[in-house]
Amino acid sequence: MEMIRLENLSVALGQFHLRNINLAVEKGEYVCIIGPTGAGKTVLIETIAGFHKPYKGRIILDGDDITSKPPEKRGISIVYQDYMLFPHMTVYENIAYGAKKKIRDKRILEEEIERIAHIMGISHLLNRKPETLSGGEQQRVAIARAIISKPKLLLMDEPFSALDTRTTEKLRDFVKRVATEYDLTIIHVTHDIVDVWSLADKVAIMNNGTIIQYGEVEEVFSKPADDFVAEFIDINILEGEITEVLGEMVLVKVGDTILRVKTNTTTGHRIRIFIRPEDIYISNTPPDYGPGCFRAVVEKILENGPYVQLFLSRNNIVLKAVLTRGYVRCLGLARGKHVYVYIRPENVRVAET
Ligand SMILES: Nc1ncnc2c1ncn2[C@@H]1O[C@H](COP(=O)(O)OP(=O)(O)O)[C@@H](O)[C@H]1O
Ligand SMILES: [Mg+2]
Numbered sequence: 574m575e576m577i578r579l580e581n582l583s584v585a586l587g588q589f590h591l592r593n594i595n596l597a598v599e600k601g602e603y604v605c606i607i608g609p610t611g612a613g614k615t616v617l618i619e620t621i622a623g624f625h626k627p628y629k630g631r632i633i634l635d636g637d638d639i640t641s642k643p644p645e646k647r648g649i650s651i652v653y654q655d656y657m658l659f660p661h662m663t664v665y666e667n668i669a670y671g672a673k674k675k676i677r678d679k680r681i682l683e684e685e686i687e688r689i690a691h692i693m694g695i696s697h698l699l700n701r702k703p704e705t706l707s708g709g710e711q712q713r714v715a716i717a718r719a720i721i722s723k724p725k726l727l728l729m730d731e732p733f734s735a736l737d738t739r740t741t742e743k744l745r746d747f748v749k750r751v752a753t754e755y756d757l758t759i760i761h762v763t764h765d766i767v768d769v770w771s772l773a774d775k776v777a778i779m780n781n782g783t784i785i786q787y788g789e790v791e792e793v794f795s796k797p798a799d800d801f802v803a804e805f806i807d808i809n810i811l812e813g814e815i816t817e818v819l820g821e822m823v824l825v826k827v828g829d830t831i832l833r834v835k836t837n838t839t840t841g842h843r844i845r846i847f848i849r850p851e852d853i854y855i856s857n858t859p860p861d862y863g864p865g866c867f868r869a870v871v872e873k874i875l876e877n878g879p880y881v882q883l884f885l886s887r888n889n890i891v892l893k894a895v896l897t898r899g900y901v902r903c904l905g906l907a908r909g910k911h912v913y914v915y916i917r918p919e920n921v922r923v924a925e926t
Pocket of ligand 2: 615
């Protein structure tokens with residue numbers, strides 16, 4: 574069942590335009606919107622919430638056209654980066670505020686608050702004031718306040734941006750739990766690709782006021798619609814020519830390197846292929862897998878916390894790979910070192926032409 578649908582939604586704010594936004598979200602689905610700063614992500618969710626008036630298009634929520642409804646009548650809740658709790662109220666009162674129009678019976682309200690406080694791990698904080706809580710705790714309260722009214726749609730605008738990595742990881746777990754328990758429909762704006770991998774069913778990539786690509790996470794992240802998306806999701810793009818068909822497999826010549834690719838495209842075609850950095854295997858000894866295995870040189874190593882980004886080159890091809898720090902150490906990788914690269918045929922995606 575469809576919960577929300579945006580149809581050709583267009584908004585003008587000063588110089589900025591949100592153009593022809595189309596997006597459909599099923600009930601219970603978790604959608605992340607990701608894009609660079611200034612893409613229009615906040616304007617888009619503020620428009621869904623009712624704070625900006627579109628000059629074109631419609632917003633359909635649970636079958637109703639809510640395009641001109643005032644924000645408080647939409648049945649939509651929103652969580653911001655900076656918590657926005659009421660400082661003079663306790664945690665309990667803050668959460669109760671979110672339910673004030675929906676739950677009138679005091680006993681039921683109490684039960685509901687206890688239930689959600691339990692799920693969000695804030696039961697022990699109910700009598701405290703927001704200023705005595707950590708950022709992560711405050712955001713858990715803000716989420717509890719936003720969903721106690723059982724909104725048809727929960728919007729979150731960079732909810733983890735003010736939090737450190739450890740706290741963010743913990744919060745993702747709470748959000749995942751509450752999304753399941755309450756069967757929430759969520760649109761979550763983020764600039765962190767980890768949110769998309771770990772939380773979302775679908776992802777929309779935004780740039781310059783438009784949605785460039787929308788679909789299942791796995792699909793978008795393995796088949797970017799254009800170079801902007803490819804760059805943004807950090808995938809390798811190569812161009813090559815099919816030289817041989819071997820049943821379900823073809824051999825693709827990229828420069829002087831032969832890759833095996835699973836596809837039903839036929840010989841002679843120039844094709845574009847995508848390979849995710851985490852799908853590139855590296856070893857010091859030849860794995861003897863035939864085509865799809867080749868030698869390359871480590872051009873650059875970028876340390877990035879527990880993961881390391883490697884730039885591998887072979888003649889005119891440069892490939893980005895991601896390895897754990899431990900694995901890089903174990904292989905003794907360093908700039909200039911020769912390694913063997915292996916890419917499984919099923920991990921090479923062919924762009925539709
Ligand atoms: N109220 C406003 N009036 C005019 N321009 C605005 C307003 N709000 C946002 N903008 C502009 O719209 C663009 C998109 O902003 P925003 O949605 O906040 O981007 P994002 O959240 O993707 O970083 C920016 O260029 C911003 O300056
Ligand atoms: Mg924003």
